[in-house]
Structure formats: C-alpha cells, structure tokens
Amino acid sequence: xxxxxxxxxxxxxxxxxxxxxxxxxxxxxxxxxxxxxxxxxxxxxxxxxxxxxxxxxxxxxxxxxxxxxxxxxxxxxxxxxxxxxxxxxxxxxxxxxxxxxxxxxxxxxxxxxxxxxxxxxxxxxxxxxxxxxxxxxxxxxxxxxxxxxxxxxxxxxxxxxxxxxxxxxxxxxxxxxxxxxxxxxxxxxxxxxxxxxxxxxxxxxxxxxxxxxxxxxxxxxxxxxxxxxxxxxxxxxxxxxxxxxxxxxxxxxxxxxxxxxxxxxxxxxxxxxxxxxxxxxxxxxxxxxxxxxxxxxxxxxxxxxxxxxxxxxxxxxxxxxxxxxxxxxxxxxxxxxxxxxxxxxxxxxxxxxxxxxxxxxxxxxxxxxxxxxxxxxxxxxxxxxxxx
Numbered sequence: 025x026x027x028x029x030x031x032x033x034x035x036x037x038x039x040x041x042x043x044x045x046x047x048x049x050x051x052x053x054x055x056x057x058x059x060x061x062x063x064x065x066x067x068x069x070x071x072x073x074x075x076x077x078x079x080x081x082x083x084x085x086x087x088x089x090x091x092x093x094x095x096x097x098x099x100x101x102x103x104x105x106x107x108x109x110x111x112x113x114x115x116x117x118x119x120x121x122x123x124x125x126x127x128x129x130x131x132x133x134x135x136x137x138x139x140x141x142x143x144x145x146x147x148x149x150x151x152x153x154x155x156x157x158x159x160x161x162x163x164x165x166x167x168x169x170x171x172x173x174x175x176x177x178x179x180x181x182x183x184x185x186x187x188x189x190x191x192x193x194x195x196x197x198x199x200x201x202x203x204x205x206x207x208x209x210x211x212x213x214x215x216x217x218x219x220x221x222x223x224x225x226x227x228x229x230x231x232x233x234x235x236x237x238x239x240x241x242x243x244x245x246x247x248x249x250x251x252x253x254x255x256x257x258x259x260x261x262x263x264x265x266x267x268x269x270x271x272x273x274x275x276x277x278x279x280x281x282x283x284x285x286x287x288x289x290x291x292x293x294x295x296x297x298x299x300x301x302x303x304x305x306x307x308x309x310x311x312x313x314x315x316x317x318x319x320x321x322x323x324x325x326x327x328x329x330x331x332x333x334x335x336x337x338x339x340x341x342x343x344x345x346x347x348x349x350x351x352x353x354x355x356x357x358x359x360x361x362x363x364x365x366x367x368x369x370x371x372x373x374x375x376x377x378x379x380x381x382x383x384x385x386x387x388x389x390x391x392x393x394x395x396x397x398x399x400x401x402x403x404x405x406x407x408x409x410x411x412x
Contacts, residue, residue, distance in 0.1 A: 028074070041053050079106040124142065158294065169192065177237060192276030298330050
C-alpha cells in the first residue's frame with residue numbers, strides 16, 4: 025500500500041509519520057513537505073492509495089482542489105487533518121467527498137481508527153480501472169495510427185467504453201481514421217486549462233463517435249503541440265483511466281517527455297513494425313530504450329503490420345533480432361485498409377470479413393478476456409491489513 029502524507033509544516037509531517045510508524049501494522053509511508061502540486065512528483069506506477077493531507081494554517085483553503093484531486097485519484101482514500109476544524113470546513117470537506125477529518129495532533133489510535141473505517145468502506149466497493157494501451161511506431165509509415173484507431177473502435181464494439189487519445193501531437197490524424205466529425209476541442213485545449221480538467225470537462229471535450237467510443241484529437245496547428253507537457257498527460261491519463269474501460273493512445277513515432285509519460289502509464293505497449301531491415305533496426309533501438317526504462321517484458325507486445333509470407337525477413341528473424349516474438353500479426357490487405365482510410369470508416373465496419381478485421385478482433389479478444397477479470401473490488405486496505 026502506498027500511503028502519502030502531505031504537509032507544509034515539517035514538524036507536523038514528522039509527527040504524523042512517527043505515529044503511523046508506531047501502528048501495529050507495517051505501512052510504507054511517503055512524506056511530502058509541500059502542497060498538492062507536489063503529488064505530480066510521484067511516479068505513475070506508485071499512485072497513492074491513501075493520502076493524509078494537513079489542512080492546518082490555511083494550507084487547504086481551496087477544497088475545490090481536493091474535489092478535483094479525488095477525480096484524478098478516485099481509488100485513493102483521503103484523510104484531512106486540521107488544528108481546529110470549523111463547521112464550515114467540515115461541511116466543505118464532506119461536499120468534496122472527504123469522509124475522514126481528524127484534529128491535530130493526529131495520534132496513533134486516531135489514525136488507526138480512521139484507517140479501520142476506510143477499510144470497512146472500501147470493502148465491497150467496485151470501481152472502474154481502465155487499461156491503457158500505447159501504440160508507438162518503430163518507424164514512420166508503420167501504420168500505427170490506423171491500428172490504434174481501429175483497435176479502439178473494435179474494443180468499443182465489444183461493449184467496452186473506449187477513449188482514443190491522439191498523442192501524435194504535431195501531425196496527429198487518428199480521429200480521421202474512424203470519424204468524419206470535426207473536433208471542437210483538442211488535447212492542447214485541455215492542457216491550457218488543465219486546472220479545470222475533471223470528468224465533465226473531459227467528456228465535453230471529446231468527439232463522441234458512438235455511444236461507447238470517444239476520441240480526444242491532436243491539435244490542428246502543430247505549433248500548439250508545445251502547450252502539452254508531460255505533467256498534463258499525467259493528469260489526463262489518471263482521470264481517463266477511471267472513466268473508460270480502455271484508453272488507446274497513438275503515441276506516433278519517437279520518444280520525448282510526452283510520449284515517455286504515455287509509455288510509463290501504459291499497461292501494454294504495442295510497438296508497430298514491418299518486416300524490412302530499416303524497421304528491424306529502429307525496433308531494436310526502441311527495445312533497447314524499453315530495457316533502459318525497466319519496462320517488463322510482459323508489458324511489450326510487438327505487432328508486425330502488413331505481413332506477407334515468403335519475404336526476405338520472416339517472423340523468426342524478429343525474435344532473433346529483437347528478443348521479442350511477434351505477439352500479433354496483421355496481414356497485408358491493401359484494398360481493405362486503403363478504402364477504410366480514404367473513407368474514414370473503421371475497417372471492421374467497412375470490411376468485416378477482411379483478414380485485417382479478423383486480426384484486430386483477435387487482439388481485442390485477448391484484451392477483453394483479461395478485462396473481464398480486471399474490475400477493482402474495494403478492499404485493498406483490508407487485504408493489506410489482513411482484515412478482508
């Protein structure tokens with residue numbers, strides 16, 4: 025369990041951490057001396073499960089910020105501590121969804137009792153925790169945008185709520201592969217108003233392609249890509265993960281601070297390559313980068329696109345050169361793909377019997393089978409504390 029204590033006051037921070045250490049159960053505590061904005065320094069894979077926030081001395085005057093925080097971390101239990109919590113503060117905390125407010129000093133018994141109450145509330149609760157799939161091209165022209173957009177559509181047709189996020193910021197056009205609707209807002213608009221972003225703002229900014237399929241487009245003007253920073257991607261993905269069953273990201277080609285953040289958050293990374301020597305060479309560089317970033321092997325699933333039997337380079341050469349077998353193979357079927365791209369209609373809709381559609385359905389089946397077992401049932405505290 026990741027428990028974070030946030031306080032502007034060093035002495036209070038030390039006292040709370042010491043009282044947590046004195047509990048019978050062993051809890052790993054991360055102290056943060058500062059404010060809520062410092063939560064961004066916590067790595068994506070270490071999202072806090074419990075946060076104790078010191079609101080004394082006006083340090084938590086903006087409870088609206090706490091409400092926004094709860095949307096970014098809906099699985100996180102929040103405990104506020106304050107010197108003399110006034111009735112209006114307690115009412116504001118309750119409206120912000122905070123159920124535990126403790127007076128300072130927060131003693132070991134009071135902290136243990138609060139955590140115990142959170143255990144009872146968490147047990148039995150069910151929350152959506154969507155999976156993030158990040159597509160990255162090993163080289164330009166790999167077909168990354170086509171595959172990301174069309175897999176997102178296929179997943180949505182399997183009764184999954186899906187967001188396609190176009191992070192190919194300078195030349196992104198993933199939305200055009202699945203819809204002719206023009207987006208009124210893009211990810212750059214959200215980045216410029218990131219302090220306002222919540223579930224409602226996100227829902228009003230996406231293109232609703234179908235009832236279960238939304239698209240957040242890249243900016244039309246490449247210059248506006250500069251508005252999107254890595255920390256904005258953090259906020260959007262943390263929020264989207266809890267609004268959708270799947271978030272499919274087209275990260276384009278190349279590694280930078282923004283695409284790396286999308287890779288960090290990903291449950292599955294799909295590098296896309298074709299069976300030519302330049303693709304194999306660049307794929308090897310990408311795999312080396314993944315190793316240096318300590319990404320697990322299970323997280324990376326190679327996709328060979330436009331596959332034809334009998335070429336100079338075969339599937340066995342992929343494993344030999346990269347150390348990864350091709351997890352999925354998309355057959356070369358130019359006519360079906362070209363028609364889909366030119367008409368802006370998903371290939372599954374336009375040519376459902378094509379081998380490309382069947383390959384995409386196979387990938388979706390592997391994901392939705394896992395997804396059916398991925399509902400997060402509350403009780404993490406209980407499991408951790410052995411009280412489930």
